[in-house]
Amino acid sequence: xxxxxxxxxxxxxxxxxxxxxxxxxxxxxxxxxxxxxxxxxxxxxxxxxxxxxxxxxxxxxxxxxxxxxxxxxxxxxxxxxxxxxxxxxxxxxxxxxxxxxxxxxxxxxxxxxxxxxxxxxxxxxxxxxxxxxxxxxxxxxxxxxxxxxxxxxxxxxxxxxxxxxxxxxxxxxxxxxxxxxxxxxxxxxxxxxxxxxxxxxxxxxxxxxxxxxxxxxxxxxxxxxxxxxxxxxxxxxxxxxxxxxxxxxxxxxxxxxxxxxxxx
Numbered sequence: 001x002x003x004x005x006x007x008x009x010x011x012x013x014x015x016x017x018x019x020x021x022x023x024x025x026x027x028x029x030x031x032x033x034x035x036x037x038x039x040x041x042x043x044x045x046x047x048x049x050x051x052x053x054x055x056x057x058x059x060x061x062x063x064x065x066x067x068x069x070x071x072x073x074x075x076x077x078x079x080x081x082x083x084x085x086x087x088x089x090x091x092x093x094x095x096x097x098x099x100x101x102x103x104x105x106x107x108x109x110x111x112x113x114x115x116x117x118x119x120x121x122x123x124x125x126x127x128x129x130x131x132x133x134x135x136x137x138x139x140x141x142x143x144x145x146x147x148x149x150x151x152x153x154x155x156x157x158x159x160x161x162x163x164x165x166x167x168x169x170x171x172x173x174x175x176x177x178x179x180x181x182x183x184x185x186x187x188x189x190x191x192x193x194x195x196x197x198x199x200x201x202x203x204x205x206x207x208x209x210x211x212x213x214x215x216x217x218x219x220x221x222x223x224x225x226x227x228x229x230x231x232x233x234x235x236x237x238x239x240x241x242x243x244x245x246x247x248x249x250x251x252x253x254x255x256x257x258x259x260x261x262x263x264x
Contacts, residue, residue, distance in 0.1 A: 008037060016043035024063070024084040025056030035066050045073045048092065054083025057108045057130050064137065067091030077174055078103055078164070086169075087134055090141050096174040097161035103169060105138065105149075106156040107131055142168030 009017040018041070022028035029052070038046075048067070054060070064087045067074050076092030082104035089095055089103065097103070108130045113123045135149035142149075164170040 008041065012042045014043060015045045015047060016041045017047050017049070019049040019051070020085070020088065021051050023055035024052060024088065025059045028052075028055060029059070029063070031059050031062045031066075034063055038066055038070060041070075041072075043072060045075065046070065047075045047077060049077045049079060049098075050081045050085055050089050051079040052081065052085035052088075054085045054104075057084050057087070057134065060084025060087040061130070061133060063088045064091035077101075078161075078170065087137055090137050090169065095141070095170045096172050097164050097170045098174055099161055101161045101164075103159040103164045104157070105134075105153050105159075107150075107153045108134065138169065 018038075020029055060083075067076075067088065068091050073094075074092045075094045075096060076089045078089050078095070078097050078101040080102055081089040082102075083106060086103050086105050108127050110123050110127050113120060115123070131150060131153065132146055135146040135153060138144075138149040139146050159167060159169060161170070161173050165172060
C-alpha cells in the first residue's frame with residue numbers, strides 16, 4: 001500500500017497549506033490521489049511547499065496542469081524542486097524559493113525502454129516531445145525560447161534561490177516568519193486590550209520576582225532590616241496566584257509598571 005507523502009492543512013479556510021515530500025509518480029505522489037485531494041480544497045489560496053527530487057515527467061506535467069486549473073490562487077514554495085518537481089513548482093501563480101532552496105532542470109530520460117529499433121525511435125520521439133512541453137513551461141514563466149531552454153536542459157542546471165529568481169523561474173525568495181512573543185493560537189483568541197493586559201501582567205510578574213530576589217539579597221548582606229522583609233503568617237503565593245494578582249489593576253502592580261517604564 002502506498003503511503004501518501006503530502007499534507008493538507010486548513011483545507012476549508014481562507015488559506016490552505018499543502019506539502020509534497022516524496023518522488024513524483026505511482027510510487028510516491030500519484031496523479032490520481034493528488035488531484036482528488038486537491039479538488040477537496042475549498043480555500044481561496046493554496047500554499048504548496050515542495051521538497052522532491054522529481055520522478056515521472058508525465059506525472060509532473062499532469063500535476064502542473066491540475067494546479068494551473070485549480071480555481072483559487074496557488075503559491076508554490078520551493079525547498080527542493082528537481083526534475084519533474086520543477087515542472088510542478090512552476091504551476092503556481094506565484095513561485096517563491098525558500099532561502100536555502102534549490103531547483104534543478106534537465107532533459108527527460110527514457111527509463112527501462114526496450115524493443116526493436118522502430119519502437120526505440122518512437123520512444124525517443126515521445127521523450128523529445130515531452131522535453132518540448134517542459135521547456136515551454138520554463139519559457140512561459142521565465143521568457144526565452146523553447147530551443148534555448150532545451151539547450152539548458154541538455155546541460156543540466158542547478159539553481160540556487162537567488163539564481164532561480166535571476167533566471168525568472170521564481171518570483172522571489174520567501175523569508176522565514178519571525179518569532180512571535182506568544183503562540184499565535186493564544187493571541188488570536190484575545191482582543192487588543194486583553195493582549196496588552198496579558199503582556200503587562202507577565203512583565204509585572206517577572207519584575208516582582210526580581211524585586212523579591214533583591215530584597216532577600218539585601219537582608220543577607222544586612223543592608224535591610226529583617227523586620228521589613230519578614231513574611232506574614234499566610235502561605236506563600238503559587239506562580240499562578242502571583243500571576244493572577246499582577247493581572248489585576250492593583251495599585252502595587254501599576255506602581256511597578258510605572259517604575260519600570262521610568263527606568264527605561
